Amino acid sequence: MxxxxxxxxxxxxxxxxxxxxxxxxxxxxxxxxxxxxxxxxxxxxxxxxxxxxxxxxxxxxxxxxxxxxxxxxxxxxxxxxxxxxxxxxxxxxxxxxxxxxxxxxxxxxxxxxxxxxxxxxxxxxxxxxxxxxxxxLINEVDEGTFPFVYETAIVLEDQNLLQRCDEVLATSSEAVLASRNIGHLRSSTLKRLVSHPMLNVSSEGQVVSALVTWGLAQLTRSEETSSVEPPEAEPGSDGKAVSEEGVAAEVSDNPQGRKKCLGEESLLPKLRQVVREFLPLVRFLSMTSKDFIKDVLPSGVISEAEGVAILQWLEGAFSIPLPNFVGYLATKPRKVLSTSVLFNDHKLAEDPDLVAVYYDKITCQIFDTFKTSEPIFLMKISSPCISSLDDGFIYVNNSKKEVIGKGSWRGLVCQFKRPVQLDPSETYTIIISVSHVWLLSNETLVKNQHEGLIFTGKAFLYNTKIHYFLVNDSEKTITNTSCTGTSSTLTSKF
Structure with a gap:
């Protein structure tokens, strides 16, 4: 021991x-x-x-x-x-x-x-x-990264991420189509994007421009790999699932944008061959003659004869035979997202007694007990009666005082990073917090109606406009509408 x-x-x-x-x-x-x-x-x-x-x-x-x-x-x-x-x-x-x-x-x-x-x-x-x-990715996706994130969501069948991509598309379709990164989409994904019911643009020329960007990216890639002819279609266009490795390769291939090809003009004759499968999805007959001449004719996606036939049809010569790719969708314009409702409408210029008040810092309500009769996505709030050079914040609270949405207020406008869903079973309070601000306030009970949709609550600023789009339960997608309502003033006090 x-x-x-x-x-x-x-x-x-x-x-x-x-x-x-x-x-x-x-x-x-x-x-x-x-x-x-x-x-x-x-x-x-x-x-x-x-x-x-x-x-x-x-x-x-x-x-x-x-x-x-x-x-x-x-x-x-x-x-x-x-x-x-x-x-x-x-x-x-x-x-x-x-x-x-x-x-x-x-x-x-x-x-x-x-x-x-x-x-x-x-x-x-x-x-x-x-x-x-x-x-x-749900939090960080934007217009520039949309093509990569959208491709990933499709390949991995991530429904939550796909829903977020739908929101980005509904609110920023034109920016998505203008992104150079559109050239990294697979053929099947681009077809899905161009056919998407939530794709909304002010002119079909923006869709054509996106096809040109995509097509030139495919031709540039083909030239760089010494291919004699451009591919008939990118992998995935035959309906088969795109591989996860393929998405990863595309993200790695210059994610900041398509490299400019010095010989791009020499690729234009081949462009039609690359983008031809998308032409039936383009709504050529919904365009104005001016937009068609500016955006389509010089693009290289259609021949001169096809362009002349479509242009004559746009000018009223309906007996002119149209190209085979012009189908039933061609005359139907896409929906344009321009949704807005005006609350507490007041002609400010005609009321000299109104005086704006300056605050070093203020936190106040814009809406209280706000309610909508149908589910909507709130995108943006604007008002000429609140002005600040400093950035502020806006909060959307439910009846339990839980913050369900947050946006940034700049100048006269609040932009939400992602749409805020408002349900008809809830009431909401919308609050702004901002410094060095001029404010012209007026508390008013409002009730605005438009095509069956009803907004009620208290508005605290003159001429406050909300921008939104509807949640369409029957189609399980997001559709758009627009209205400018009139407020019914029941009480008014500072």
Whole structure:
């Protein structure tokens, strides 16, 4: 028994020194796992990537514990021994996955990385990571990144992300079509976009311009890969599912926009061949002659003879035979999103007694007990009676005083980053908080009607306009309408 005491003393002396073993120095399992990643200690697996020289050292059991697919690849009967080669995966995206696996990192740097990680997580059945990526893309998608996010949502069948893309399309169709990134869409996705019931533009020429952008991008890519002829259609146009790897490749291929081809004019003769499958979707006969001459004739998407025939039809020569691609949709104009309702209407110029009040800072209501008879999406609020050079914020609260939407007020307008859904079963309060502001207020009970839709509540500013679009339950899509109502003033006080 006497020989045990010196041994214990030596052990205690060693563990109390500054040179503790890492297992003792780190206090919990999370810290120890993070140490394994940072130090590379005990790694037993090399991960290589097709087309890349880089090799990552990692721990087999952690990958297997994080993904059923990795478990099958690493621990099943066909398990890889020393090196695991991942095809079509980006090393940087795998780095992010490792940060999540080892350190529970959940912050994504940008949309491009989120898409790459999302596709990898989907492939390896890492559902928690898929949720993180989906929520990030829902919050961050805009007109410029729309083509990449929309493609991803379709391929991965992410319904929540598709709904968010529908919102972006409903409110920003023209900006989406004007984006150079439209050239990165697959043929099947572009067809779906051009046919989308929520695509709304002021002129069909914007659709034609988008087709030109897309077509030239395909031809440029074909020229760069030394293809003799442009492809009949991009992968996916035959109705088959587009691969996840294909989406990832498109995002990596110059995500900031299509590279300008110096020989673009030489590609115009081939443009018709590339975009011909989309021509039946273009509503040529809904255009004005002026827009047709400006946007279509010089584009290269139709021949001179076809252009002359359509132009003659637009000028009233209805007996002229039209090209075969001009179908029943050609005369039907797309809906233009110009929805607005005016509350507390007042001719300010005719009332010299009105005086605006200046506030260094104010938080006040714009609407109270606001209610709509049908579900709507609120996009924007504007009023000439509140003006500030500083940016402010606007909040939409439900009856439980929960914030369901937040927007930025700039100048005379509040823009919501994403539409705020208002349901007829609820009442809402809309509040603005802004500094250095001139305010012309007037509390008024309002009741506005338009084609069966009724808005009620209290308005606190003259000439306040809300911009919205309807939620159409029967078609499960979003449609638009417009109205300018008159307010019924029941009480009025400052």
């Amino acid at each position: 006497s020989f045990i005491v010196p041994v214990l003393k030596v052990a205690m002396s060693s563990t109390s020194s500054l040179n503790k073993r890492w297992q003792c120095r780190l206090t919990n399992t999370r810290e120890r796992i993070a140490h394994l990643k940072d130090s590379g200690h005990l790694t037993d697996l090399s991960v290589a990537f097709s087309g890349h020289e880089r090799v990552v050292q990692t721990h087999r059991f952690l990958l297997a514990a994080s993904s059923p697919v990795f478990e099958a690849m690493l621990c099943g009967p066909m398990a890889e021994e020393g090196t695991l080669t991942l095809s079509d995966d980006l090393p940087e995206a795998f780095d992010w996955l490792l940060e999540y696996i080892y350190c529970e990192k959940v912050i994504l740097p940008d949309v491009e990385m989120a898409i790459h990680v999302y596709i990898m997580a989907h492939k390896y059945q890492m559902d928690a990571v898929c949720d993180i990526c989906s929520k990030y």
